[in-house]
Amino acid sequence: MRILIIEDNPDIVANLYEYFEPLGHQLDNARTGYAGLIRAAEQRFDVIVLDGMLPGLDGLEVCRRLREEQQCNAPVLMLTARDTVHDKVAGLRAGADDYLVKPYSLIELEARLDALVRRVRVSGPDPVLRFGELQLDTGTFEARRAGQRLELARFGYKLLAALLRAAPRLVTREELEQELWKDEPPLSDALRSHIYALRQAVDKPFPSSRPMVVTVAGIGYRLVDDDASE
Template sequence: MRCLIIEDDTETAQYIANTLSGAGHQAVIAADSRSGLDHLSQSPCDLLVLDRLLPGDMDGLALLRTLRNSGNSIPVLILSALATLEERVTGLRRGADDYLTKPFAAEELLVRAEALHRRAAPAADNSELCIADLVLDVQRRSASRGGRSIALQPREFRLLEYLVRHQEQTVSRAMLLENVWDMPADPQNGLIDVHISRLRHKVDRDCDMPLIHTVRGLGYKVSARG
């Protein structure tokens, strides 16, 4: 994945670049909006990591507006020190695809960047989702494994659906909070882990191949590769 990082703080920019390149992605740094826009117009990118408070006459949101007005739909991950819910909503509303606040964990950034990249890939017909022998009927909101139906509560189904849609991809606890529960901030008490362990009990019980995996320090992943 080719990533452009627009960030004026050199050390932070370098840290982001190292994180992304450490996972095998290409990363280019631009220190202000103008040079960032120049770079975008010259070479195609798969993801833009954008700071909001940038030097010069164009801040991150202004750059985003310019970009979206010109029809560019590149996935944008805002990375900002402006951390209130209100700022977050403003960022997402102005066309960002995800919003991460500083300071951030490298893994969280990586997981979200990769999730955005996948989301940008065209989605298949999603009326039925499956991985290995697990099948989710999105319309009827029912799940079965190896032909045996799994009784799930609505919120358990939402959690499993999100994980399966992001299969073979790590999702962080914060992402689950935001996308499955629509919760504001991480209450930091392992609530997600409780939900996952309950779900795991229903999905992976009595199966030789577990599908729900814990990725230490990062989050969870639904994977058929073990």
């Protein structure tokens, strides 16, 4: 499992790493609610362990933003000292999938995370394609970079989906033309125009960030990201 831990207590974080890493799980950690939102937008996780009491944004607000703003579909388990029925109901209504009260058993936590991930895998693949700061919900055709919604034309969505599915690998011009026009590509170099429009939507609104849509001269195009493994 790829597990994101949004928790500000260093002892709890160290305890979770000590337990889960030897089992072969990959962990990442954010110490604040804002940092957790950035991590969740930049990378794909199988499950998120979310503390209820965080500096900056509390766990309830983080969970709401994950669901409503970032359209994050990863299961969320809230791990918190708040133990009233009202607290549990508030967490579930904010978008959490499960709720575990501190102090807790690591074995029970592992079992609950396994169950959440298993439930998602049975229900079908995640409809959201992600790479670095980019994500595209193939069900709603909503695209975002760093949480900011992108305005794309119809061909822009198709191009972005093809590049996201392959990322960080290169996609040839022929493959992209097949994606857009099947076996009847236009005589003009229309692909270049659609790639230009995609860059305008994906890269231009972020002048301080590295462009993500890159041309490999004479071959095709690919997505790049400084923080994504290639």
